[in-house]
Amino acid sequence: MTLALSLSTAVAVGVLAPSGMSAAASPDVVQQGLNALVRTDGVPAALATVRDGRGRTRDYTAGVGDLATGARVPADGQVRIGSNTKTFTAVVVLQLVGEGKIDLDASVDAYLPGLVRGEGVDGRGVTVRQLLQHTSGLADYEGQLDEASLRYRYFEPRELLDMALRQEPVFAPGARFGYSSTNYVLAGLIVQRVTGRPLAEEIDRRIVRRIGLRHTYFPAVGDRTIREAHPKGYRRDSASGPLTDFTELDPSAGWAAGQMISTNADLDRFFTELLIPDRLLPAAQLAQMRTTVPVGDTGIGSGLGIFSRPLSCGGVYWGHGGDIPGYETRGGATDDGRAVNIAVTTVPADDAVTRHLEAVVDTALCR
Template identity: 75%
Template sequence: MTTAVLAPPAASAASSAAGPDGVQRGLNALVRSDGLPAALASVEDREGRTRTYTSGVGDLATGSPVPVDGQVRIGSNTKVFTAVVTLQLVGEGRIDLDASVDTYLPGLVRGEGIDGREITVRRLLQHTSGLPDYEDLVGDDMLRRQYLDPRELLDLALRRTAEFAPGARWQYSNTNYVVAGLIIEEVTGLPLAEEIEERVIRRIGLRHTYFPAPGDTTVREPHPRGYQWDPAGAPVREVTEIDPSAGWAAGQLISTDSDLDRFFGALLAGRLLPAAQLAQMRTTVPIGDSGAGYGLGIVSRPLSCGGVYWGHGGDIPGYETRGGATDDGRAAHVTVTAIPADPAVTARLEDVVDRGLCRS
């Protein structure tokens, strides 16, 4: 695999004369040893103090530095925002978690082994519906900047056979959140983007988070460029400007690491959901034998220093983000500017999150 030559990592805002801390060392290793173009992070401690970090270069063509706390595409972290809106509507009595999809979208979800009368809203949010995923069918459309309507995404998924009977087991599928987004729009009569903006982004003051409008392929604020490795031997490609509509309710948002820290902290502190709905959100099923659990749009992961943190993570062409927050007010998010081809690299990225949370 051919990769561009990278500049030395930028200095961290948290570095001292004694040398970089564990988070900075972890970011530097992701760039120097794993070949990622850039890495950036935000860590918030129990007292609300935030440290930001960068490593690598923000633009391989110019060698420009990584913008501190730059905007990035956050991919599947969007699912948590969609789940929050859904659960707010549950708290308002407008959606029932154990009602069928057909209650809100009659006759829409049908296919081979697929029947919306048998799939509940809870199963959508927890990925236990059995709905097949469409993600592998739309990757090139993103890079070609082709807009895809949510109904088109659902139609792609429904060409496939159900993965399993509803409730039989857990399996991740972006289709679940497309359907959840359609339910939100049906119940409220408003676009999903407006509901997320009003109910989440403005409510807790996320100043750098937004849902791109149809056809908007840009990133508004200072940001590192995103890259993609194609098959072995091909040069790295810049893929910053894409049409993220294929993510929609499952992956369209743009944000920063510090805004994600703020979002997950506010969520766990009860500022977005009533206690009953937050408890439902945090009721998990196992994700294989990983030690992690999937709730209603949120993931619990064990920490090396004891306890767990709650977050999600997201991949979208050009960016991979991992992180979350703890019940006692710590938060950390890390983003790299290419999706690693090797899962071991993602594991090292998650280790940087652990370092940030266990030392904050």
């Protein structure tokens, strides 16, 4: 999910919280990057977990976790992870492909007959692969949402889909890449149709418990809270308006595309395990996930629920990222086991801030 806002609040900068790695004698470049996100870019808080190729981790914090009280940012606190949820949904779909229950090149209509119909839209012409790779051309329902009103409203997945189907497709299926959360609402509905179980249960059984993500969950219907220690999340109604505590909200507008809660360390573990054949996906399905199409001329590749991004030191890393009111997350993992995930406690209006955040990810993976 996306939210436009900017911050100029001056907040204090936190300290490094090491876990399993010795602190460097000179100023740490990751800590410096988080400090700059707070001091220069004005995010209330930033927190990160960096994992090296041997599985050792270090947690970082900067800023304050609660602007009202000045409370410290909890090391590796829980945050809403927004569209990182899409990778979890894609993994479940691909597991079902490996089990012979879903065909990536079958139409959406094969699993949800008659559901995807609208102005110029026909689910018989859209494949499951195109959903996962954002090449379906389906319009994004998020543009129809009033973000300020999301806090207390519950959305059924079908309501989200209906918002998209009232819009014409952006392009013909398979023509090119075009990011749309609608794709993942449909992917989640396919999972539920095929398994006969709620998507949240399938994610928990097939991923969360399987690899021991102890601080990761899919909030239940009506749950607006964050269960464990967390920094508060903030938004503005306008660029010059006051910050609003937006920590508690109904995340159902994200559902299969953006509802989950996790920590940076759990995300590090998730993306690291995902890249190892047979940990979460059989080798054949992992290869399909990592087969990409270009995202414009950015150098980024869109796989099935995951993106490859070039590193300044050579090679690529694999991850996703997510925005949801109150929180922005970026990060991923490399094939040799390095990983980093970073969260800030707002979604900046200025894309330059997000680029700074992504630059810290690059720095952490390349140092």
